[in-house]
Amino acid sequence: xxxxxxxxxxxxxxxxxxxxxxxxxxxxxxxxxxxxxxxxxxxxxxxxxxxxxxxxxxxxxxxxxxxxxxxxxxxxxxxxxxxxxxxxxxxxxxxxxxxxxxxxxxxxxxxxxxxxxxxxxxxxxxxxxxxxxxxxxxxxxxxxxxxxxxxxxxxxxxxxxxxxxxxxxxxxxxxxxxxxxxxxxxxxxxxxx
Amino acid sequence: xxxxxxxxxxxxxxxxxxxxxxxxxxxxxxxxxxxxxxxxxxxxxxxxxxxxxxxxxxxxxxxxxxxxxxxxxxxxxxxxxxxxxxxxxxxxxxxxxxxxxxxxxxxxxxxxxxxxxxxxxxxxxxxxxxxxxxxxxxxxxxxxxxxxxxxxxxxxxxxxxxxxxxxxxxxxxxxxxxxxxxxxxxxxxxx
Numbered sequence: 001x002x003x004x005x006x007x008x009x010x011x012x013x014x015x016x017x018x019x020x021x022x023x024x025x026x027x028x029x030x031x032x033x034x035x036x037x038x039x040x041x042x043x044x045x046x047x048x049x050x051x052x053x054x055x056x057x058x059x060x061x062x063x064x065x066x067x068x069x070x071x072x073x074x075x076x077x078x079x080x081x082x083x084x085x086x087x088x089x090x091x092x093x094x095x096x097x098x099x100x101x102x103x104x105x106x107x108x109x110x111x112x113x114x115x116x117x118x119x120x121x122x123x124x125x126x127x128x129x130x131x132x133x134x135x136x137x138x139x140x141x142x143x144x145x146x147x148x149x150x151x152x153x154x155x156x157x158x159x160x161x162x163x164x165x166x167x168x169x170x171x172x173x174x175x176x177x178x179x180x181x182x183x184x185x186x187x188x189x190x191x192x193x
Numbered sequence: 194x195x196x197x198x199x200x201x202x203x204x205x206x207x208x209x210x211x212x213x214x215x216x217x218x219x220x221x222x223x224x225x226x227x228x229x230x231x232x233x234x235x236x237x238x239x240x241x242x243x244x245x246x247x248x249x250x251x252x253x254x255x256x257x258x259x260x261x262x263x264x265x266x267x268x269x270x271x272x273x274x275x276x277x278x279x280x281x282x283x284x285x286x287x288x289x290x291x292x293x294x295x296x297x298x299x300x301x302x303x304x305x306x307x308x309x310x311x312x313x314x315x316x317x318x319x320x321x322x323x324x325x326x327x328x329x330x331x332x333x334x335x336x337x338x339x340x341x342x343x344x345x346x347x348x349x350x351x352x353x354x355x356x357x358x359x360x361x362x363x364x365x366x367x368x369x370x371x372x373x374x375x376x377x378x379x380x381x382x383x384x
Contacts, residue, residue, distance in 0.1 A: 039248065039266040052236065052248065052384075054264040056273060056297075064298065066264045066273045068250040070235065070384060077234075077252040079262045081298060101298070104260065104275065 018132035019164040023096040023115045024176060025087030026169035030061045033086040033093065035122050037063075042127070042191030048072045053191060061085065064100075078103055090177035093120055119185040125193040130185035137163050137184055146175050215330040215351040216306035217360060220290035222281020224361045229253055230280040230287065233312075237320060239380035245270060249380055261291075272297055279307075283365035287312050289322075306352060309364065311373045320380050323373035327351055330372055339363050 040053040052068040065082040069075075081101040087094050096115045099107040107113070119130040138161065141148035147167040153160055165172060175181065220227060237249040250262040259280065264273040275295040281288050290307035294300065311323040330351045334341040339360075341353040355363065363369060 034268075037268060037270065039264075049384075052250065054248065054266055054270070054273065056265070056270050064273070066262065068236070068248075068252075068262060071253075076255075077250070079250060079252060079260070104294070 017134045017160065017163060018137045019162070020115075020117050020132075020172065021164065021166045022169040022172060023085065024094040024117045025085065025089065025096070025173060027173040028087060028089070030085040030087050032057045032061055032063055033088075036084075036086065036095075036120075036127070038193070040127055040191040040193060042189055044189055055084070065097075080107065087173075089173055089181075091179055092176060092181055093122075094118065094176065095120055118188075119182055127191040128187060129189045129191070130182065131188040132165075132184055133186040134161065134163050136186070137165065140184060141165070147171065213304060213350050214308050215325045215327055215353060216304050217290070217309050217353040217355075218306045219355075219357045219360055220279055220281070220307050221288045221309045221360060221364045222279070222283055222290070223357045225281055225283055225365075227257060227279040227281050227290075229257055229259065230282070232314060233259065233280065233289075233320075235382060236384035237380035238383045239378050241265070241378060248383075259289075278310075283361055283369075284367065286364060286369055287314075288364065304350070304352070309353075310377075311370065318382060320382070322377045322379075323375070324377050325372045326374040329374065333372065 034057065036055045037057050038055060040055065041050045042053065043050045049070040049072050051070070054066040054068075056064045056066065058064060063084040063086070065084060066079070067082065068079045069077060071077040080099065080103065083098050083100050085096045095118050097118055098113065098115050102108055117132060121128045121130075137146070137148070138150055140146050141150060141163070146165055148163065148165040151162040151164070153162045167175065231253075233251045234253055235251060237251070238246065239249070240246050245265045246267050247263055247265045250264075252260040252262065254260060257279070259278040261276040261278055262273070263276065265271060273296075274293065276291050277294055278289045278291045281290070289310040289312055291310050292307045293303040309325060311325075313321045313323075315321070327350075330339075330341070330353065331343045333339050334343060334351060334353070339353055340355040341351060343349050343351045353360065
């Protein structure tokens with residue numbers, strides 16, 4: 001069965017071959033972005049029907065996303081939950097996304113429990129989400145602009161570089177506060193109201 | 194008395210601190226067969242008693258049950274609820290045996306029975322849900338029209354304990370609709 005929150009989490013996780021040692025924003029603290037509140041619809045390139053993403057603001061500076069993926073072909077409808085934290089660093093807005101539930105049980109994805117760093121922009125009724133680009137981050141690490149490691153690894157027959165930003169929270173946040181930080185990200189998904 | 198905390202569709206649309214709605218110890222419709230009503234599948238939208246819009250996502254399960262994910266939306270949306278349900282048609286009446294499972298990701302300590310929710314679809318595709326009226330159910334139990342028991346006091350919960358055969362015969366009768374006085378909410382299909 002298709003993983004829950006197919007559009008979002010799978011797209012983020014599969015696209016995001018870049019790990020971070022700490023979530024974005026730990027040095028400044030989190031505050032819920034009210035612009036995200038409410039219902040969004042969208043899909044990744046792999047999904048046919050659009051999913052629903054209901055964003056509920058919690059009292060503890062986290063947000064819960066309740067997602068629903070309609071049935072499609074042989075895939076039954078599914079639902080799941082994500083937890084978000086958001087932070088604004090300079091002109092850039094970021095979210096840390098973690099899958100917390102799938103069809104009423106714990107998440108089954110490989111990426112479950114991992115915090116995935118994302119850049120987002122809201123333009124009117126459009127929400128654009130960006131994931132760290134492996135090649136651009138690799139170049140930034142090799143150029144010494146951000147501290148990190150590049151470790152060759154194999155997944156089956158595939159050779160994949162595991163790219164990890166190892167900078168601590170303060171350095172990561174300072175780096176991502178820069179106006180040109182979004183250049184490290186690549187679009188992964190667009191949603192609408 | 195069992196209390197529910199949040200204001201959301203089905204059982205949870207009751208106001209804060211309200212009694213849990215009447216329940217049955219057996220689901221309504223087992224003698225006729227609990228069958229998924231395909232009409233319900235998909236996504237519906239309505240407005241709850243607080244004036245907040247909400248979505249209902251009905252997910253058919255392979256075991257013939259439904260999972261209903263209900264989420265408030267818009268500014269100041271607070272709550273989301275998950276209900277499991279079975280459906281049955283008895284005579285002209287469509288029933289959903291609903292049980293509250295989670296509110297805001299936390300398991301609910303709901304009674305072990307199910308709430309017999311009546312639902313109706315009109316010609317315009319509007320789906321109306323009705324909860325059994327507590328006082329009317331208590332009166333029916335007291336009059337011996339249906340077997341059950343009630344907790345003491347005006348706020349005591351009512352439980353219908355009739356066996357499946359008697360339960361279905363009662364809820365199949367045209368008069369069963371008299372247990373349902375006021376619509377709980379209406380929704381329309383969006384997807």
